[in-house]
Amino acid sequence: MKSKLVLMATAIWLAVSACGDKPAPELEDTAGNAVITANPLLAEWDTPFGVPPFDRIDSEHYLPAFRGSMDEHNAEVDAIVANADTPTFENTIEALDTSGESLKRVRRVFFALNAAHSDDVIKETAKTIAPQLAAHSDDISLNKGLYDRVLAVYEQQDELGLSGEQQRLLDETHKLFVRSGANLDDEAQNRLRAINAELAGLSQQFQENVLDETNDFELLVTDQADLGNLPASLVALAADEAKRRGHVCECWAFTLQRPSINPFLQYSPNRGLRKLMFDGYAMRGDNDNEADNKSIISRIVQLRAERAALLGYDSHAHFVLSDNMAETPDNVYDLLDQVWKPALRVAAAERADLQAMMKADGIDDRLRAWDWRYYTEKVRKAKFDLDDDALRPYFEVNAVRDGVFALATRLFGLQFEQREDLPKWHPQQQVFEVKEADGSHLAVLYMDYFARESKRAGAWANALRPQSKADGVVTPIVTNNFNFPAATEGSPSLLSLTEANTFFHEFGHALHGMFSNVTYESLGRTPRDFVEFPSQVMENWMRQPEVLRMFANHSETGEPIPQEIIDKITASTTFNQGFETVEYLAAAYLDMAYHVLDTNQAVEPRSFESAAMADIGLIEEIIPRYRSGYFQHIFSSGYSAGYYSYIWSEILDADAFMAFQETSLFDQGTAARYRKEILSKGGTRPGMELYRNFRGRDPEIGPLLEKRGLN
Ligand SMILES: [Zn+2]
Structure with a gap:
């Protein structure tokens, strides 16, 4: 699960922790020992500061390095389990935390390169190694002998005289095993493995369907007037795209990729074409074709609820949130509700501005979702005269x-x-x-x-x-x-x-x-909502x-x-924040709605989404930032019951920045306290405790509302 997170997430690099490094006995070492010894990934790094020797690493080195280092890790874990001495913090918890060093090293360099500077060999290696790393991970968390030792240490914790960090490492290690099903009987564990395997396949299929639906769409514009005031660089891009797609004409191709569709919706004066684009985007995964995601969604939701029940939780959201700063669905809803009402009010006011602009354009109709970005751009120009290119x-x-x-x-x-x-x-x-x-x-x-x-x-x-x-x-x-x-x-x-x-x-x-x-390295990891x-x-x-x-x-x-120009930048910071906030929050509510369900509730995504949006009173001119059919964060990435995280973190950041504004922007004392209590602490204590230590109180929502112009 963790290795997936590292692959998918944009910035959760702290998630690269020890907890995913687990043995995979079924792996065979196809590379000979001689090759492994010569592999620069596994050799000593005699570079300044011990940085990776990028100049000596070839893409072909990764796969044998993964296999060699997994074998090494297996041997280390076997040794921990086979230790004849009574389990202690040092010979079990600490030994586990510091095991698999080579594998961690290989993995970090590999996934950094996979994202930043990939090639065919690296891509192929990623496909091959992902399921093997997942299995490596599963096999450790369900390793009975290992869990028995962890439990033995956990049960005698009061007599061990552990330091604060040691206690935290023990708690987190124990929790990781429990949350992975270590306490379940064999039958339940087998069911858990089956659920995990089925979910992995469904997520993969979901993602492929979104990709197909995205790539299948093209809008070819043949009348230059339909481009409106689209900036010249984007016009050139669209002309290139048309050529690339084999069109021989004076024409411009637009796709459902955000850098293509968003400018089109902002600048094209052709309402009919805007609607075509908008519907193409919003209906992905919901077209009742081969790439439809609705049955996949209902199955994923059902399996997650079943897994949560197996592990003793009321719902998938309860399971996920219990390991995050928010702790419970109630806390998430409490936050979302506080931002929702003011955001909706501001969005309604924005809508009135846009409607007036549309009327001035001579269009006698109600504003629609595909009109929003177009008239927003016009209002922006009229109000602030701020040109991004300038x-x-x-x-x-x-x-x-x-x-x-x-x-x-x-x-x-x-x-x-x-x-x-x-x-x-x-x-x-x-x-x-x-x-x-x-x-x-x-x-x-x-x-x-x-x-x-x-x-x-x-x-x-x-x-x-x-x-x-x-x-x-x-x-x-x-x-x-x-x-x-x-x-x-x-x-x-x-x-x-x-x-x-x-x-x-x-x-x-x-x-x-x-x-x-x-x-401890693994205590550098912080929760997703922090x-x-x-x-x-x-x-x-x-x-x-x-x-x-x-x-x-x-x-x-x-x-x-x-x-x-500074004044214009300052004046425009809260522009369109009603829309931005509402479209984001709607998706966060949708995510929660799917994941607070228990095992008895089946969903039909189209009607389920409509009902969930009606519940919060979403206005018709705005749709959730991600509709169900292409909500990859929650159905094929690591953000299920977690899309709220961005706004949760934003409460903290706005309130923390206020601490500087109350003194001075560059106040040394506040900066030192921020470094000491927040930045240096990783996940050694719960996020809320760290925050209180820095701020002297709980975070308040006022600064966020003010920053977004919602108060
Ligand atoms: Zn980030």
């Missing part, structure tokens, strides 16, 4: 990087030294040694900025080596990855405001990793005028960003 020269990629670094220096005293001597996976990467204010070594940071074919979409951070000190001091090596437009000869890489914001976000994840100060807090909080600084003035200089003239 901002780009102020956000040259290296200037933004310098801004991010300067912020880290002002808050935490960090120093960044670029290193040309360290191996990297791509020549365009930049590598930095990060030092404390006193010059001592803190971490190594890899930056990989640009989009290219070998990189997947999105932006993310991960750890090539998480911090720990159970087995000697291990300093962190972390990465930031983006898909910024590549610099070309004579023209630098200029970021949009959103992309600059993403830079601050991912750097927040990097800081979380670099400041980690935990004993992990976006340290990243999102950094976004708050980015738009502050003082911070913009630190780095946003024009790439050609060097002139600082004018006050007039």
Whole structure:
């Protein structure tokens, strides 16, 4: 389960923990020992700071390295189980935590490359190894001999005199076994394995169906007037797409990929075409064809409920949330409800603006879902006259990087030294040694900025080596990855405001990793509804005028960003937030609705979704950000009963940033406390406890509502 999460999630790099490394006895070692010894992934890394020797690793090295290191891990686990001594914290819990080091190392490098710089061999290896890693994981959590030892230690915990972190590691290890079914009888365990296997297949099928439905659609525009004010760069992209698809005409092709459909909906004045596009997008997985996902959804929901019941929980949501900061469905609903009503009110006001704009356009009809983005763009232009393209020269990629670094220096005293001597996976990467204010070594940071074919979409951070000190001091090596437009000869890489914001976000994840100060590596992992807090909080600084003035200089003239533009950026921050919040929350409610069901309830997704949306009073002009048929977060990725996490983390980040605003944006005391109580602690204590230690009270929702303009 964990290895899947690492594959899918964008930024949950802290999830790379020891808990998934488990033996797979059925694996055969097809590579000879000689090959393994020569494999640079398994040899000692004699590089500066022990960074991976990227210059010596070939894609062909991964598969034998996986197999060799899984064998090694199997042997280590066997030795723990076979130990004749009475089970102790050291010979069982700690030994398990520090076992499988080679496998962890191979896995981290592999999955970093799989996302950032893949090739056919790596892709093939990923397909081959994913089920084997999952089996490796299952076989440990259902290893009876191992669980008996864990239980023996757990039951004598009061007499062991454990430290706080040791106690936490014991609790978490025990919990992981229990949640994986270690306490169940053989029959129930067999049923659990069968459920897990069936769910894995269904998720895979769901994802393939979404991909098919997405790729099957094309809108070919032959009348240039239908493009409206679409920016020239996007017109050129659509013309290329048409050519690529074999159309020989003066025409433009649009697809259901977000970078294609969203601009079309924003700019095309042709209402009929907008509706075609919109329906094509919204009906994916719900077309009663071969790629229909409705029966898959009802089966997934049913199996999850059954698994939760087997493990003793009221529902899948109860099961998932009990291991998260939110703890219960009631707590999630409580949060969603507090944001929902004000968001819906603001969205209704936005709708009135759009309806008026449409009327002024001479269209005598009710505003529809496919009109929303088009008229939003018109209102934005009229209200703020803010042109995203005109901002780009102020956000040259290296200037933004310098801004991010300067912020880290002002808050935490960090120093960044670029290193040309360290191996990297791509020549365009930049590598930095990060030092404390006193010059001592803190971490190594890899930056990989640009989009290219070998990189997947999105932006993310991960750890090539998480911090720990159970087995000697291990300093962190972390990465930031983006898909910024590549610099070309004579023209630098200029970021949009959103992309600059993403830079601050991912750097927040990097800081979380670099400041980690935990004993046991697996305690670096934080719950899903906490992990976006340290990243999102950094976004708050980015738009502050003082911070913009630190780095946003024009790439050609060097002139600082004018006050007039800063004012426009500030004024537009809450624009369209009613819509954004409502469409997000609707999807979060939908996710919860499916996963609070018990085993007795069967669902028919189309009517179920309608009923769930009617329950919350969603207005007709807005649909959930993801409808059921293509809600991959919850049906083929790790976010079931977890889509609420983003807004949960946002409460924390808005409220935490308020702590700085109450003193000063760069207050040293607040920064030091934030580092000590939040960033250094990983998952050594529950998230709410960490937060209280930092803020001196529970998080409050007011700052979030204010930030989104919903109060
Ligand atoms: Zn993130």
